[in-house]
Amino acid sequence: MKIFVVNGSPKAELSITLQYVRFLAKHRKDLHFEELHLAQKLRHFERDATTLDATIHTMGEADVILWSFPVYYFLIPANLKRFIELLFEKKAGSALRGKACSSISTSIHFFDHTAHAYMRAISEDLGMRVLPGFSARMENLMNPGVQKSLLGFIDELGDLAVEPNLSVPRAYAPIVHRPKAYRPRQIKPSPPKAQGKMVLVTDNGTTKLRAMQEVFCAQLGQELAIVELDRLRMDSACTGCLRCAWSGECVFRDEVAQAWKTMLEADALVFAGATRDRFLSSRWKTFLDRSFFHGHRPVLAGRHAVWLIDGPLGQLATLRDVLEGHASVAGMQLFDLIDGEADSMQALTRLLEDSALRFSHGISKPLRRPRLFPGVAGMKLFRDFVYLTSGLFQGDHRYYRQHGIYDFSQREWKSRFFNAAMSAAMHLPPVRQRMLKNMRHLMLRPYLRAVERSRP
Ligand SMILES: Cc1cc2nc3c(=O)[nH]c(=O)nc-3n(C[C@H](O)[C@H](O)[C@H](O)COP(=O)(O)O)c2cc1C
Known part of the structure; x- marks a missing residue:
């Protein structure tokens, strides 16, 4: 079985993600892995259409397309994005239709879900049968459990490839889009309404x-x-x-x-x-x-x-x-x-x-909407990452210290003290009974006080 690997890392052979693919190649000698290093090839594709045609032809002859990429800035690296644009320009869907396809990525799991969602959607747009991807944390390859799981992943992908009639659900509906022209009649200049640059x-x-x-x-x-x-x-x-x-x-x-x-x-x-x-x-x-x-x-x-x-x-x-x-x-x-x-x-x-x-x-209004889950969770992930890599990410480390971003729960002394006191009290049955009975009222107390003390 031929597996065509599109290596989207700008580091080409030095890619961490690629080592996951090489691990698979080492353990599955029955599979033939062919690698395309976009970092080296993209320029040729841009300049010379025949090299791109030849690559699309080779992809068309493979049994499996495997995207291998690092998560970059909520998505995939720009080089891989450009390659995908070229595939659509060249209408590569006709060569890739029905092929088994999946993705392997490495990252620190920051917005890896959007990167994988995007890759799945475009692979489906190219007519391929897509298996959910394998998103590893960078250093996971050293973990025997993950290695085993990775071998399971390639098994499943192989199974899909040998059964061309095996259907898989499409996760993202095709885009139906007829661009509408826009020629506004006259653009009226208006006086400035806000201060600031x-x-x-x-x-x-x-x-x-x-x-x-x-x-x-x-x-x-x-x-x-x-x-x-x-x-x-x-x-x-x-x-x-x-x-x-x-x-x-x-x-x-x-x-x-x-x-x-x-x-x-x-x-x-x-x-x-x-x-x-x-x-x-x-x-x-x-x-x-x-x-x-x-x-x-x-x-x-x-x-x-x-x-x-x-x-x-x-x-x-x-x-x-x-x-x-x-x-x-x-x-x-x-x-x-x-x-x-x-x-x-x-x-x-x-x-x-x-x-x-x-x-x-x-x-000019004072409204500042608080962060939602992606922002809150994303910053916590960054906080831990920067803290643990501060030897290298010195600039980030200094910035986090200066701006109070290191909000580790261990440092919340007041909450920890309160929690310890509460824990001790909860071990006394009469206190526990009273607390549980009045929980909603007790929880509400500080909020009632905040409303009461506020001045209109
Ligand atoms: C420009 C850049 C952007 C990155 N963006 C993300 C990101 O959005 N989410 C994430 O989890 N990791 C991000 N990373 C970390 C890489 O995904 C990670 O280091 C990856 O393992 C590198 O793989 P490679 O060696 O195969 O290129 C980024 C790294 C760089 C250099």
Whole structure:
């Protein structure tokens, strides 16, 4: 059986994830693994269509397609994203239809679910029969239990491959999208409504997106600084070298750091992008991956943000999860996510103008919505990771100390003392009985007091 491995790690042969695949190859000599290292090949694919055609042909001859990738910035690395765009451009679905497919990833489990959801959805779009992927924590390969489980995973994938008629459920419905044109009649300049500096970050992905930006920004009524990702000099995608972990600076001296400087000066951010397949463009993804020099620090915390999307966001639950999750972890106040799918051009113009108005007013209001589960859980995961790797991630470590992000429960002395007292009291049967009987009232006491003491 031939297993075609698409290695999406920018580290090519130095990929940790690839070692999981090599472990399988060592233990299953009956399977033939062929590896494609995108980090080395993508440039050729971009330049020479015949090399890409030949690769798609080879993929078509394999029994199994196995995506091997690190989770990068809530998704997959930009290089792999670009390869997927090329597969769709080349209509590779006809070569891959019916093939057994799955994913192996490594990460620290931060938003690995969105990465796997995306890979599953695009594999299904390419007509493949997809087995849920194997998401390992980086260092799991050293664990014999995980090794055993990994062998079970390849067994299951092999079983799927030898039974071409074995059907599997499709998790993500195909996208039904007929892009609607948008030519707003006249864009009325408006007086500024909010104090503070605003920045537009966009890939100028489509004419429609540009029109949406124009309408939105005209209604904000103020001059915005612009970061244009389509023009921004990015000499490379992130290579995963981790040299930024210590210094806080990227080794590439292009325009990414300057773009971030502009963003950090903003009080509010307008992000804009057009969708390609089921996510933003690989250009956007390159920029996000390259932002790794800010590490695990919520440097945009407190900023207001809004997303303008040209694409069927209503059908792209994973993209929404990523954008909302990203804002939540970053501590941003995400106001709206607006796609260009309104029923009519007038309706879209109205939506954009009304949203810009609400956005302007929102900036000066004291409302700060607390983080939801992805933001709370994500920060706890980062907290533990940074604490345990502070020898390398020094910048993050300092930032976490200065900003009180090390909120370990062991340090909550008051709660711990209260809990110990409560535990002792609960061992006395009469106290326990009274407490359990009056639990709801007892729990409510401090809240009643908070309401009572507050001054209108
Ligand atoms: C730019 C960049 C972004 C990353 N983003 C994530 C992430 O969103 N979630 C996560 O759990 N790990 C993330 N990681 C950690 C990698 O997924 C992890 O180190 C992985 O094991 C690397 O695999 P590789 O050696 O195969 O490239 C990121 C690492 C880098 C360099």
